[in-house]
Amino acid sequence: MRSEGLDRVTMRRIAAVLDTGHASLYVYVRDTEDVHAQILDALLASVALNETGGWRERLKALVTSYGEVLRNHPEMARMALSTQPDGPNFLGIVEQILALLREGGADDRAAAWGVDLLLLLPTAMAVEHNVEVHPADEDDRLSDMTDQVGDLDPQQYPNITGLRQELLSGNGPVRSDWSLDVLLDGILARSVATRPTHPPRQIGVDGSAAHPPDRQPRND
Amino acid sequence: MRSEGLDRVTMRRIAAVLDTGHASLYVYVRDTEDVHAQILDALLASVALNETGGWRERLKALVTSYGEVLRNHPEMARMALSTQPDGPNFLGIVEQILALLREGGADDRAAAWGVDLLLLLPTAMAVEHNVEVHPADEDDRLSDMTDQVGDLDPQQYPNITGLRQELLSGNGPVRSDWSLDVLLDGILARSVATRPTHPPRQIGVDGSAAHPPDRQPRND
DNA sequence: ACCTGAACACCGTTCAAGT
């Protein structure tokens, strides 16, 4: 089903790969969205919880891994923004993030609302960095922001021109990592629960996070 | 140029409104992206800095206003994700956010990297909540998440089912507001600059934020 | 029953041919 090039996943391309008429696909799926959702969840099988490190490291690695899948398949990221994924692998990721947030000291509300942010951010970044470079436009693409900021009037935009260095600094991974820390700090700051300086409390009903999991919980 | 229905902005629709052939548009614009970018910046003229309240209130109101424009025009939000806007009105918003972040005590890096997050989040939310409801699907749309969570196995997803209440709580504006606070707390937490408990320092070169602006800074 | 070719209603972009 999933061939090599998953970039432009359209009904007619899938049909071509499967050597069939494009109309036949509608026997198996409801519409394009349905196809994309199913493909995304299949891809998410590779996103697994790392078992080393503290809750924060594990959480960041998990979300980063989720973001990498989306960045490798921008079409899927676009879809994930429009329609809330609900496949088993996606729900498994949600479950693990919730467990880790609680382990980090987030209260119920912060964990519940925070998981949305933690998933939304890498999705948006994946869509954003889908450059779709046309071979000839390389120069334009690379220098657009640089030129833009350089040519601005310091009188009109004192902060933009003043912060030029920092606005352009940092590559993708560094910024992503920083952004995750911002979210985690913010989520915990809005939690009224016990701070994680105390020994991390056992999470009552939660089996998957309380005792260390032996392996990746799902391999599909 | 901008008529009433800005939902599905396509070349051919624009041409129809203008009573001309769709090919004629390419005399004035380079491609569809270009049209969308120009329309977005025109729409952003209505996003203005409020002059009442502390830096945090003003910043949140500004970003919320930006998000409302995008939520009213999901097509523009989608475009803003793919291609970095660079119109004068957009840059004005960036400038003001930077000034407010600094006023709040963010250091250079936190302000520069933070502004991206503060703009990315409402953009992603606007794309996300573009329901595009087909009249008959109302029931499905409203209950999809609810049913989903209700039917889950508590053994397999203890945290999701356990936090069911909070996962579904909060309407759009409340969640957006909470998310903005999360970002601001996180951004400030990662700042090494002087904390804002000190009297808010004057921003040296920055005229637009230092003394209160008389009106909306831009009306196009 | 299952599959499919053709058709319908759209897109964005290009370009030769008109005025």
Next chain:
DNA sequence: ACCTGAACACCGTTCAAGT
């Protein structure tokens, strides 16, 4: 010079007609 109709290369979805 400027504009435009037609054409090209795509989409998603439907459906009558075939096997």
